[in-house]
Amino acid sequence: MLVAALLSGLVLGGTYALVAMGLTLQYGIARIMNLAYGEMIISAAFLAYVMFSTLGLNPVAGLLIAVPAGFALGYVIYGAMMTPLVARARDKASLEIDSILATFGLLFVFQGVMLVTFGANFTSYSYLNDPVTIFGTTLAANRVLALILAVVFGGGLYLLLTRTLWGTALRAVAVNPGAAPLVGIDVNRAARLAFALGSGLAAAGGVVISMYQTFTATSGVVFTMKALIVVIMGGVGNLIGALSAGLILGLVETFVATYVDPGLTLAATYAIFLSVLLWRPAGLFGRLMR
Amino acid sequence: MKNLERRRVLRAMALAGTVAATGLLAGMTGAAMAQDRTSVKIGYAISKTGGNAGGAGITTLPNYKLWVKDVNDAGGLELPDGKKLPIEVIEYDDRSSAEEVVRAVERLATQDKVDFILVPWGTGFNLAVAPLFDRHGYPQLAVSAVTDKAPDFVKRWKKSFWMLGGGHDYANALASILADAKKAGTVNGKVAMISVADGFGIDLVTAARPAFKKAGIEVVYDKTYPGATSDFSPMINEAKSSGADAFVAFSYPPETFALTQQAQVAGFSPKILYLGVGTGFPVYGKNNGENATGIMSLGGIDPNNKMNAEYRKRHEAVTGVAPDYWGSVITYASLQMLQEAIKRKGLDKAAVSAELASGAFQTVLGETKFENNQLRQLWWTGQWQNGQFVGVMPADRNGASKVILPRGDWKKK
Numbered sequence: 022m023l024v025a026a027l028l029s030g031l032v033l034g035g036t037y038a039l040v041a042m043g044l045t046l047q048y049g050i051a052r053i054m055n056l057a058y059g060e061m062i063i064s065a066a067f068l069a070y071v072m073f074s075t076l077g078l079n080p081v082a083g084l085l086i087a088v089p090a091g092f093a094l095g096y097v098i099y100g101a102m103m104t105p106l107v108a109r110a111r112d113k114a115s116l117e118i119d120s121i122l123a124t125f126g127l128l129f130v131f132q133g134v135m136l137v138t139f140g141a142n143f144t145s146y147s148y149l150n151d152p153v154t155i156f157g158t159t160l161a162a163n164r165v166l167a168l169i170l171a172v173v174f175g176g177g178l179y180l181l182l183t184r185t186l187w188g189t190a191l192r193a194v195a196v197n198p199g200a201a202p203l204v205g206i207d208v209n210r211a212a213r214l215a216f217a218l219g220s221g222l223a224a225a226g227g228v229v230i231s232m233y234q235t236f237t238a239t240s241g242v243v244f245t246m247k248a249l250i251v252v253i254m255g256g257v258g259n260l261i262g263a264l265s266a267g268l269i270l271g272l273v274e275t276f277v278a279t280y281v282d283p284g285l286t287l288a289a290t291y292a293i294f295l296s297v298l299l300w301r302p303a304g305l306f307g308r309l310m311r
Numbered sequence: 312m313k314n315l316e317r318r319r320v321l322r323a324m325a326l327a328g329t330v331a332a333t334g335l336l337a338g339m340t341g342a343a344m345a346q347d348r349t350s351v352k353i354g355y356a357i358s359k360t361g362g363n364a365g366g367a368g369i370t371t372l373p374n375y376k377l378w379v380k381d382v383n384d385a386g387g388l389e390l391p392d393g394k395k396l397p398i399e400v401i402e403y404d405d406r407s408s409a410e411e412v413v414r415a416v417e418r419l420a421t422q423d424k425v426d427f428i429l430v431p432w433g434t435g436f437n438l439a440v441a442p443l444f445d446r447h448g449y450p451q452l453a454v455s456a457v458t459d460k461a462p463d464f465v466k467r468w469k470k471s472f473w474m475l476g477g478g479h480d481y482a483n484a485l486a487s488i489l490a491d492a493k494k495a496g497t498v499n500g501k502v503a504m505i506s507v508a509d510g511f512g513i514d515l516v517t518a519a520r521p522a523f524k525k526a527g528i529e530v531v532y533d534k535t536y537p538g539a540t541s542d543f544s545p546m547i548n549e550a551k552s553s554g555a556d557a558f559v560a561f562s563y564p565p566e567t568f569a570l571t572q573q574a575q576v577a578g579f580s581p582k583i584l585y586l587g588v589g590t591g592f593p594v595y596g597k598n599n600g601e602n603a604t605g606i607m608s609l610g611g612i613d614p615n616n617k618m619n620a621e622y623r624k625r626h627e628a629v630t631g632v633a634p635d636y637w638g639s640v641i642t643y644a645s646l647q648m649l650q651e652a653i654k655r656k657g658l659d660k661a662a663v664s665a666e667l668a669s670g671a672f673q674t675v676l677g678e679t680k681f682e683n684n685q686l687r688q689l690w691w692t693g694q695w696q697n698g699q700f701v702g703v704m705p706a707d708r709n710g711a712s713k714v715i716l717p718r719g720d721w722k723k724k
Contacts, residue, residue: 022548029544132360141359141368142632143564143589147598152576161576233572234541235565237365243539278545283536284508
């Protein structure tokens, strides 16, 4: 039972982590609090659904299309919508407020387009819904895939950010966007890249989620909320933080559901969220900025 | 003094004359307007966005569109004098918010002054607008509302009609299936039960607990979960090890779909599997194919009812989506009842309400009639058999299919 709960929890947490990592890049580096993040996830889910049901393309291959498409979309959105906001923002706080308002509008644009195209129906298909036995515990293959992808993307991007010059530049922008230009970093370009990367990750999350979760054109906000909790808990802008916070949330939910009561999972989520913030106000891996 | 009095009298007379003239004029324009009436205004507020959009988009809205198209294609709504008027629709999106639905209905009644108002989707929303329908005198044909309080509501709101039964009806039907299966030795009489901690789940589980107890069914696992739960593996594992061979979930659509998938992954194949809202959605049968067979839920249809079969075909052809196997056909039937009542009594709301309450109507369900303002000819339990979700309870109703138990193991793909 313990092993089963542990593994189910990790696998559930993998989904949370995968969904949250894009947001942490967008918020942490590009400083855009993207409220339309969940809608980007759902768009990718619909894309995967269409590719699967009409073209017969399996969603894992679909990732190869969806992720670059998400990246491109993010790149365009940042260029068209965010650059003017960044240009006129006096400081970090005013950019945050402006971006929240702008992406709140974007949320409805995305939602409206999806409603018109796909209607309000529940959409689902099943792919890789096969049992996989790991240490005597039966898990769903698609959820294991989500965990693997979360670890691969999280680990890969972490290495990129910490080991390459390009990644160091991105981190420099995250830490101090005012001083980064002094060492020759194009802040705007870095932010734009980070935003696009975040959108690409959102697309990856959407494709994976579409394999096992029922979604509607209007269910994006659920993902934004969950991702936001994970991001704040892990420390804004920190990929490893998002990964570990996601896994912790998954574990807590599963353990509470198994050993206490399934009715308390939501309460447990917020309890752990609060206690982490009380203990470390900037999140698990975050550093307080002055 | 005298002068003054005369003046006052004159003034009063003049005033009276003006009033009378205006009144007459108004009366005449009123009559003229009725003669020139070119359409019947029908309004509704429905969840096109937000959390309820999924349910409303399957059960309610396509039927409204289909009905309006059907009526207008046939020349319009027929009135008692044989004249036909096309329907003019006024539609609002309530954005799945109870405040918004109340505001929209108020607006339909007072500003748009529509002739009839169709109901919103959901038990809570129908209750929220019931006082408004009542105050403005509109008949309320509440379809997507499951409530045990209907007998009380019809006393409070005389023009309200409740068309989908109450939690007790569904729970008692399920309990009697379980009891029969236990008596026949098909199952061991132990049930694992989960329910969503929200309106529908609470209603049903509150009704099911005493119903199961009375039927001698032992509930060995009984938990609630918060809405939007996506991972059910802990609950499925517990249910699997609880020794129960019947599993009941009073769930909402996303959870119903998730439970079906995750039960297959976990190899959890109880002899009786009963899931909540969503089981009767066409997409459920499509996605699960063979594996849906034997799964039970609320609702159902009579597979041999020709009119219903034809309705299902037309629904899919016109709206592009297939109807569900529970509330869809009832929604369409409620509109046909309204149409027929208007044909008999005209656009007088009170007369139409009275006709709805007492008359008998030919609808896609066959002859349909309210008992104490409630529709009772319903399927309390349905089961997937041969690719259709057929009604199995009440077993003595015309057109009922036989329950097939136990359901087989999951088929490997």
